[in-house]
Each structure stands twice: as structure tokens, then as C-alpha cells.
Amino acid sequence: MLQVKEQLTCDVLIIGGGIAGLMAAVGAAEKGASVIVAEKADTRRSGSGATGNDHFLCYLPEYHGDNKKEIIQEMEESQIGGCCDPELFELFADLSGDQVREWHSWGIDMKPRGDWEFTGHAKPGRPRIFLKYAGHNQKAVLTREAKKRNVRILNHHLLNQILLNDEGQVAGAVCLDVTEDIPSVQIIACRSLIMCTGNTTRLYLPKTAGWMFNTANCPACTGVGRASAYRIGARLINLDMPHTHAGPKYFNRCGKATWIGVYKSMDGKPVGPFVKKPTRELGDITGDIWMEMFEMRRKAGEPVFMDCTETSPEDLEYMMWGLSNEGNTSTLDYMKEEGIDLRRHMIEFQQFEPILVGRGIEVDKKCASNVPGLYAAGEETGNFRGDIGGSATFGRLAGTCAAEYALKNRSQASPELKKLPVVQESLDFYEQLFTRADGTGHPGWKEANVALGQIMNDYAGLEVRSENMFKAGLIYLRRLREKTRNILACTNSHDFMRCLEVLDLMEVGELVMLCGRERRECRGKHVRVDFPFTNPLNNNKFLQIQKVSGEPVLTWRNKR
Numbered sequence: 001m002l003q004v005k006e007q008l009t010c011d012v013l014i015i016g017g018g019i020a021g022l023m024a025a026v027g028a029a030e031k032g033a034s035v036i037v038a039e040k041a042d043t044r045r046s047g048s049g050a051t052g053n054d055h056f057l058c059y060l061p062e063y064h065g066d067n068k069k070e071i072i073q074e075m076e077e078s079q080i081g082g083c084c085d086p087e088l089f090e091l092f093a094d095l096s097g098d099q100v101r102e103w104h105s106w107g108i109d110m111k112p113r114g115d116w117e118f119t120g121h122a123k124p125g126r127p128r129i130f131l132k133y134a135g136h137n138q139k140a141v142l143t144r145e146a147k148k149r150n151v152r153i154l155n156h157h158l159l160n161q162i163l164l165n166d167e168g169q170v171a172g173a174v175c176l177d178v179t180e181d182i183p184s185v186q187i188i189a190c191r192s193l194i195m196c197t198g199n200t201t202r203l204y205l206p207k208t209a210g211w212m213f214n215t216a217n218c219p220a221c222t223g224v225g226r227a228s229a230y231r232i233g234a235r236l237i238n239l240d241m242p243h244t245h246a247g248p249k250y251f252n253r254c255g256k257a258t259w260i261g262v263y264k265s266m267d268g269k270p271v272g273p274f275v276k277k278p279t280r281e282l283g284d285i286t287g288d289i290w291m292e293m294f295e296m297r298r299k300a301g302e303p304v305f306m307d308c309t310e311t312s313p314e315d316l317e318y319m320m321w322g323l324s325n326e327g328n329t330s331t332l333d334y335m336k337e338e339g340i341d342l343r344r345h346m347i348e349f350q351q352f353e354p355i356l357v358g359r360g361i362e363v364d365k366k367c368a369s370n371v372p373g374l375y376a377a378g379e380e381t382g383n384f385r386g387d388i389g390g391s392a393t394f395g396r397l398a399g400t401c402a403a404e405y406a407l408k409n410r411s412q413a414s415p416e417l418k419k420l421p422v423v424q425e426s427l428d429f430y431e432q433l434f435t436r437a438d439g440t441g442h443p444g445w446k447e448a449n450v451a452l453g454q455i456m457n458d459y460a461g462l463e464v465r466s467e468n469m470f471k472a473g474l475i476y477l478r479r480l481r482e483k484t485r486n487i488l489a490c491t492n493s494h495d496f497m498r499c500l501e502v503l504d505l506m507e508v509g510e511l512v513m514l515c516g517r518e519r520r521e522c523r524g525k526h527v528r529v530d531f532p533f534t535n536p537l538n539n540n541k542f543l544q545i546q547k548v549s550g551e552p553v554l555t556w557r558n559k560r
Contacts, residue, residue, distance in 0.1 A: 002430055003184040005177065009414045010036040010152070011406040012399070013173060013190035015159045015225065018047025018218075019388055020378025020395030021196035022142035023099075027399025028194075029149035033406055035399075036188060038157040038175045040197075040220055040497070043143045047198050048217045048379065049388055051327020052136035054258055055120060056110070057129055057389035058096035063116045064127060068093050074127050079288040080385045082524065083238040083358050083542070085560045088384040091365055092393055096386075099393045100131060108141050109134040120257035120283040120322075124274055128281070130257070135388070136325045155179075157186060160500055161426055162193060162228045162374070163417050169409075170232075170373030172417045174426055176500070178493035185427065189414040191406035192373045194398050196391075197225035199379040200356035203505050203512070204461065205453035207350060208250055212449060216245045216252045216352050222501040223508035225380045226360045230511065234369045235546045237362040237382035239508075240515035242354035242462060242525050246287050246294055248306075249350040253331050256349075257283050258322040260315045261308035263293070264346065271297065271304055278311040280318055287349070292525070294351040295462070305346035316342060354462060354525070356508070358385025362544060367398035368405075370546075375402045383542060383560075433490050433499055442489035445498035451480055452506055460513050466530045470517035474510065481506040511552070515543055518554045 012028040014021045017039030028035045039046055057080065059071045072089045075081060104110040110133045111117070118128035146153065156179045165171040172189040198221035206214050213219040230236055246256050261278050263271045263286050270276055271293065272286025284306075286293060294304050308316065323332055334340075340347070361369050361376040362383050368375050377398035378391035386393065417423060436442045459473025484503065490496045521535040522528055540559045545552055 002182070002427070004418060004427070005184055005186045007187045007189055007417060008036065009189045010034045011190065011410065012192050012194065012402050013038065013188050014194045014196060014399075015173065016040075016047065016196035016198060016380075017043035017143075017153060017155075018196060018198050018378065018391065019049045019138070019142065020380070020391040020398070021047075021194070022146050023392050023395030024194045024196060024377055024399035024402070025146040025151040026142075026149060027396040028403035029146070029151050029399075031400055031403035031407065033403035035151045036190070037146065037151060037153045038159060038173070038188065039153065039155050040158040042155045043146070043153055044140050046139065046218070046220070048221065049135070049391070050139060050218060051329075052138060052325050053327075053388045054132060054135060054322045054325040055130040055388070056100060056133050056135070057386050058100050058131050059093040059129070060097045060100065060116055060131070063118065071127055071129060074129050078121065078129065080358065080387055080390070083241055083383065084385060085383045087365060087560045092384070092386055092390060095397065096389055096393045099389070099396065103392065106141050106145055108138050119281050121285060121288060122282045123285055124282060132322070134325045136327070154186070158497055158500065159197070159224050159228060161422055162232050163420060163422065164232055165415060168372065170371065171415055174423055176497070178497050181492050183493045183496050185430070187417050187423065189417055191409045191412065192375060192402040194367075194402050195225040195229060195361060195374065195376040195380050196378050196395065197221060197380055200226065200505070200508055202449060202453070202501070203356065203509055204353040204456045205450070206252060206353050208252070212453070214252050216247060216254045217355060217357070222505050223356065224501070224504045225376065226356070226511075227504040227507040229361050229369065229371070229374065229376070230507070230545075230547055232371055232374070233547055234371045234374055235362040235544045236360055236511060237542050237544045238359040239356065239382070239512050239545065240519045240526055240543055241359060241523070243357050243359065244291055244354050244462070244525065245352045246291060246349055247352065248331065249348040251331060251334065252352050253328050255323055255326050255328045255331070256287050258319060258326055258328070259283065259306050259308065260311050260319040261306045262310075263287060263349070264305050264307040265302055266305065268307070278308065278315060280315045291351060294349060298350070303348050305348050307346045308342040309344060309346065311342070356512075358382065366401040367394055368401060373405060430496070433488060433496060436487065436489035437491045442487050444489065444495060445502045448480070448484045448488060449502045449505070452477070452502060452509060455480065456509050456512075460509070460516055462525055462527070465516055465526065465528050467517060470513050474513050477506065477510055477513065481510070511545055514552055514554065515545055519543055
């Protein structure tokens with residue numbers, strides 16, 4: 001039997017210690033709430049911001065001037081727009097400047113060149129919205145700031161279930177402590193819960209078959225926030241609209257806008273209309289605006305290269321500094337090891353596999369979901385995406401609002417959550433995973449994850465989407481999920497954690513297929529061969545999915 005630890009209690013429980021989670025912890029603690037952060041890895045190096053970053057989306061009046069509407073329009077038209085509610089862009093613009101200045105005061109250098117500098121992800125003649133900063137130490141600094149405010153951090157604790165009380169309010173969560181070789185169960189009672197588990201990777205197979213963790217984002221972000229929120233009735237939104245990133249071929253790392261060069265064909269001709277010569281100020285935004293370029297040209301037999309051979313020595317040094325601050329040191333080490341000289345060699349780029357970023361839990365202007373006591377921030381949310389800037393800014397806001405909610409309900413006694421039926425069912429399932437390992441013929445999580453990725457690539461991928469493809473994919477995926485629950489086995493904490501991850505991924509995959517089947521049109525990367533047009537009636541609408549009486553219910557709503 002797995003050990004069940006003594007129940008912990010707090011005002012605000014934060015799931016995920018990435019950028020959004022740590023900022024939520026700071027915001028909640030400053031309101032006087034007791035705060036626990038449950039992090040699957042270690043907050044000093046976890047999440048998609050683990051190794052650093054060098055671009056921070058924001059609006060700074062002292063730099064941009066008073067024309068906030070123009071900056072918001074630029075944000076909406078950038079690679080992070082499209083699936084965002086305008087009211088949340090408005091709110092973000094009002095708050096993001098303060099967040100930049102606060103980070104700088106904490107020791108994250110937001111002025112590494114002595115003043116505000118906006119470069120990259122920029123169109124010629126348009127305002128620049130991404131602040132260039134030195135974020136190599138951001139996770140260590142945010143961990144320090146949270147601890148200074150008496151936040152309790154539980155590293156190597158992953159979420160499995162959110163728990164509700166009889167009134168349908170958040171009451172706590174079942175977490176698993178995987179610090180030791182054999183996991184233990186940690187139940188945490190709380191008055192509000194903030195979901196900050198990031199984007200969703202490993203849902204689709206990566207471009208390097210067999211290497212699931214060669215992904216541009218954190219491979220430990222596997223949809224537990226979306227899956228567990230859906231199970232308790234939270235509305236999810238925009239799951240049907242996949243997102244893809246791009247970068248060096250077969251070396252899946254972010255940093256697309258950090259490269260200072262020009263996208264070119266093999267014969268050295270620019271493939272985009274924006275820049276002909278390398279420019280530090282702009283980069284080449286073709287990869288942001290026309291992400292499909294890489295796959296479209298590949299199918300036409302024309303690979304796309306990043307050409308930095310005409311980049312000035314000063315800009316090359318600036319680019320290397322940016323890649324280092326973003327944590328792309330493995331890319332730099334590899335180029336050095338293989339003798340790749342950017343002054344002489346072009347680097348082939350490719351589009352990576354789809355992920356869910358900015359597609360997830362629907363929130364309002366207080367970062368609250370439709371479930372009382374459940375909040376979300378960062379890449380977890382489905383109707384706003386701001387990457388590092390959005391995670392930091394709305395993470396802090398979520399912490400403040402969740403703390404205010406919790407403090408109003410502090411008089412409520414914390415229930416003994418272990419007795420809830422859902423907890424007992426979970427405990428029984430955990431035991432089964434370990435008991436099965438004593439027999440033979442029980443596969444592990446890797447086989448299940450590969451099978452999931454194959455189904456998602458073939459039936460909900462970017463090349464072909466249709467009613468019948470989704471129908472067939474749902475049949476296969478549901479069979480796989482049922483079989484996996486019945487035969488999956490593990491022997492230690494690491495494999496146990498991965499087993500739970502792949503089951504969450506399967507649940508999220510099913511929701512993606514349901515939403516994709518409902519969107520009967522072409523829009524963005526969602527291309528339906530049986531509906532080869534964009535329906536103008538959906539131009540300002542988002543697609544929601546919610547579990548009601550045990551069944552998925554899909555609805556449309558207008559952008560707010």
C-alpha cells in the first residue's frame with residue numbers, strides 16, 4: 001500500500017512552480033494568505049521558462065508612448081494573438097509594465113544594455129512589443145522571492161485530482177510525492193487553487209521519432225491542469241486550434257526570434273517579404289506570420305534555411321548572448337562541437353509538432369474559472385496567451401484574486417478529504433499500477449505515449465483533418481485509453497509519474513478531437529478537407545468544451 005501522508009492545509013494551493021506559479025505565489029502571499037506550491041520538478045529549474053528567456057511581451061508607456069490601442073492591436077496580430085479575449089489584452093497592457101519594473105528590481109535584468117530595448121518578433125514600420133531582457137536567472141530569482149514571503153514549496157509533487165466540497169467549490173487536491181523511489185500520497189486541503197501547469201507537450205509525436213523529450217518546450221508539461229479541471233466541470237476553450245513552433249531542424253529548441261538572419265532557400269534567395277538583410281531590430285518575422293512556410297516548402301521539395309552569413313560580427317555576438325540567456329546552450333555547444341560556423345553555414349529550420357499553449361482553461365478578468373475557487377494563469381489558460389510576459393503578469397494577478405477569495409472563506413473548516421470516494425478510487429488505481437508489475441505482459445508508459453502520439457498525428461494532425469478522420473481517431477483513442485488504464489504498470493516513482501502523465505494526455509487528446517470535429521471550417525492551422533473555407537460567422541467566436549453530467553458539451557461564445 002502506498003503511504004498516505006498527513007493532510008496539509010493552506011489558503012491557496014498552486015499547482016506548478018513555473019513562471020506563472022511562482023508569481024501567483026508571490027501575489028497570494030502578499031495578500032496575507034498561506035500558500036503552498038506543488039511542483040513536479042524543482043522550482044529553480046522547471047517549466048518552459050526553466051533555462052531562461054530573452055523576450056518579454058509588454059506595454060511600457062515610457063517607451064511606447066500613450067497609444068496603448070496601437071500596441072494592443074500589434075499584440076493581437078502577433079504569434080500570441082488569435083485565441084485571446086480583447087478584454088484580457090486590455091488588462092494585460094495595463095499591468096505588464098509594472099511587472100517588468102518589479103522583475104528588474106528583483107535582479108532579473110530587464111535593461112541589459114542600459115535602457116529598455118525592444119528587438120525581434122517585429123514587423124517593419126510597426127511598434128515593437130517584445131522587450132529584450134536577460135532571463136537566464138529568472139527561475140532562481142522567482143523561487144527566492146516566493147520563499148522570502150514564506151511560501152511553502154513542495155518540489156517533486158505532482159497533481160492527479162482536484163477535490164470539491166458538497167457545494168461544488170474547490171476543497172483541495174490529491175498530489176503524489178515522487179521524491180523517493182516509491183511514491184507517497186499527499187492530500188492538500190485549500191480554499192482556492194491556481195492551476196499553472198503550463199502548456200501540453202508529448203501529445204503529438206516529435207519530428208525525431210523515438211525521442212519524445214526532444215521538444216521545444218518543457219516535456220514534463222503534459223496537460224494535467226486541463227484534464228483535472230475538465231473532470232470537475234471547468235470550461236476549456238480553443239483546444240481545436242493547434243500551435244506550432246519552429247527552429248533548427250531535428251534540434252527542437254525555442255529561440256526562433258533570437259536568431260538574427262534571413263530565411264532563405266537553398267540557393268540563397270529570401271523566402272519572406274519582410275527583410276532582405278539581417279537586422280537585429282526586426283529579426284525575420286516570416287516564421288511568426290507564415291509558420292506553415294516550413295512544411296509547405298518542404299512538400300514542394302524546397303527546404304528553408306536560417307542564413308546568418310551576412311550578419312555583422314556585433315549582431316552575431318548579440319545573437320549568441322540572446323541564445324544563451326534563453327537557455328539554448330545545448331544548441332551553441334552542438335554547433336561548436338560539429339564545427340558549424342554561422343559566418344559560413346546556413347542552418348535548416350523546420351516546423352515542430354503541435355502543442356497546446358494558450359489553449360486550455362477559460363478564465364475571466366480575475367483569472368477565475370467557472371468552478372468556484374479554481375483559478376488559472378500562464379500557458380494553462382485558453383483565452384489568453386502572453387508567453388513569459390503573460391505568465392508573469394497574470395500569474396501575479398491570479399495569486400492576488402485567489403487569495404482574496406480564500407480569505408473570505410477562511411471560516412470554513414477544512415474537511416478530511418481522504419474519505420471522499422474519488423480519493424479512494426484514485427488510491428485503488430495507484431495500487432493497481434504497482435501490483436501489475438509483478439506479472440508479465442504489462443507495458444510501460446513509453447509504449448502508451450508513442451501509441452497516443454501516432455493516433456494524434458494521424459487523425460488530429462495538421463496535414464489532414466475531417467469528420468471521418470476525427471471519428472476514427474476517437475474510436476482508436478478511446479480504445480487505447482481504456483486498455484492503457486487496464487494494463488499499464490510501473491515499479492518506481494519515475495515511471496509512476498509518467499504513467500499518470502500519459503493518461504492525462506489521452507484525456508486531453510480526446511477533447512482536442514471533439515473540438516476539432518465541431519469546428520467545421522478552415523481557420524489557421526485547423527484545416528478541414530471536408531470544409532475547405534473559413535466561416536465568417538465564426539470570426540469572433542471561441543469554442544468551449546465542458547463536462548456536464550458526465551458528458552462533453554460543446555458551445556460557442558463571442559469574444560469578450
